[in-house]
Amino acid sequence: MSRPEQTADPGADPTTGVTDGPEPVEGSEPTETSPGEAPPRRRRWRRVVLISLLVLVLVGAGGVVAGGLYLRSVESDIERVDAFQGVPEESRPQPVVTGAMNIMILGSDSRDPEKTSGSRTDTIILAHLPKDRSSVQLISIPRDTWVAVPKSKDGNHGGRDAKVNAAYAWGGVPLMVQTVESFTKVRVDHVALIDFAGFKEIIDALGGVDINSEKSFTSIHPPFRTFKQGVQRMNGEAALDYSRQRKQFADGDFARIRHQQQVIRAIIDKVSSGGIITNPGKLNSFLQATSGSVSVDKGLSLLDMATQLRDIRGGNMMFLTSPTKGTGQVGSESVVFADTTRVKSFYEAVRRDSVSEIVSAGKK
Numbered sequence: 001m002s003r004p005e006q007t008a009d010p011g012a013d014p015t016t017g018v019t020d021g022p023e024p025v026e027g028s029e030p031t032e033t034s035p036g037e038a039p040p041r042r043r044r045w046r047r048v049v050l051i052s053l054l055v056l057v058l059v060g061a062g063g064v065v066a067g068g069l070y071l072r073s074v075e076s077d078i079e080r081v082d083a084f085q086g087v088p089e090e091s092r093p094q095p096v097v098t099g100a101m102n103i104m105i106l107g108s109d110s111r112d113p114e115k116t117s118g119s120r121t122d123t124i125i126l127a128h129l130p131k132d133r134s135s136v137q138l139i140s141i142p143r144d145t146w147v148a149v150p151k152s153k154d155g156n157h158g159g160r161d162a163k164v165n166a167a168y169a170w171g172g173v174p175l176m177v178q179t180v181e182s183f184t185k186v187r188v189d190h191v192a193l194i195d196f197a198g199f200k201e202i203i204d205a206l207g208g209v210d211i212n213s214e215k216s217f218t219s220i221h222p223p224f225r226t227f228k229q230g231v232q233r234m235n236g237e238a239a240l241d242y243s244r245q246r247k248q249f250a251d252g253d254f255a256r257i258r259h260q261q262q263v264i265r266a267i268i269d270k271v272s273s274g275g276i277i278t279n280p281g282k283l284n285s286f287l288q289a290t291s292g293s294v295s296v297d298k299g300l301s302l303l304d305m306a307t308q309l310r311d312i313r314g315g316n317m318m319f320l321t322s323p324t325k326g327t328g329q330v331g332s333e334s335v336v337f338a339d340t341t342r343v344k345s346f347y348e349a350v351r352r353d354s355v356s357e358i359v360s361a362g363k364k
Contacts, residue, residue, distance in 0.1 A: 016225040017238030083173045083191040083297035086153045093187040097353040099131035103190045121165045135316040140257045146335040147183045184347040190300040200236030208233045209266035217248045261319040320362035
């Protein structure tokens with residue numbers, strides 16, 4: 001099956017992909033293709049499918065249990081990583097509440113114009129799933145947070161303070177698990193890795209998403225789009241561009257985190273309200289193939305997650321940011337300093353699965 005021919009809001013400026021306000025846009029149905037269709041086109045659709053699944057299942061839209069048979073067939077082709085290889089069990093935090101779950105989502109943006117290295121993670125989210133599965137708290141840890149990074153398995157790196165995302169460059173997913181667990185004292189139960197650049201195809205397949213910009217500003221990347229203050233419909237390219245912007249904002253990378261959170265929430269709201277989940281035909285089209293853009297740990301079952309999160313929607317998701325004191329310099333590096341006092345109480349609430357305390361501490 002090919003990806004939908006409609007790739008953006010029909011009323012959008014063809015140069016910017018942005019319209020002044022939300023117009024109802026339905027994602028068009030995929031059309032049949034000939035057996036000889038070009039492989040790159042199929043690969044793009046596979047990327048859409050798996051990242052869609054990850055959004056649906058890990059970020060909280062839920063409801064895909066109706067597509068269980070499709071999900072089983074897709075799940076068998078997902079790349080698996082040994083996320084906990086070499087992580088000493090004796091050094092790991094122990095679970096406090098049976099049934100609660102914490103998933104570390106590591107995201108990169110492989111097409112970010114500012115990207116200078118492919119070895120560090122751009123986005124670190126700790127998703128807390130309470131025991132009763134009535135909500136999801138998604139906690140962004142700024143990538144420049146200055147933390148203690150344990151020694152890497154080869155002994156050549158770590159064992160000192162550094163930016164949290166350096167752990168991935170030095171020791172891959174296992175060292176990232178160790179670093180986040182050491183910083184938060186929260187046990188990481190599962191890990192997922194995604195390429196957020198693939199969200200472009202998701203958004204275009206949905207016919208665009210509605211984003212509420214906090215102010216008017218111009219992108220620093222070609223074609224230098226202007227984003228107006230207020231709600232506007234964005235196609236995939238525009239939304240991805242919006243999610244990358246930070247230099248026009250006084251709080252820099254914190255603005256980038258807010259923009260990423262807005263785009264993720266907009267995707268979830270569009271998927272959960274657009275009839276895809278409840279329409280077998282659309283769901284069938286949405287879950288056709290596999291993708292190399294998503295990896296999960298060996299023990300994570302997307303079907304189980306879909307079943308457990310079937311009642312989650314945008315309204316019972318909370319986006320939070322790990323407590324910080326702001327930014328500063330360590331030597332030549334610009335870093336984010338954690339508010340160690342608030343960090344301790346905040347993540348203690350996560351460990352105890354106290355949702356009210358997590359939300360309260362996250363808003364201070």
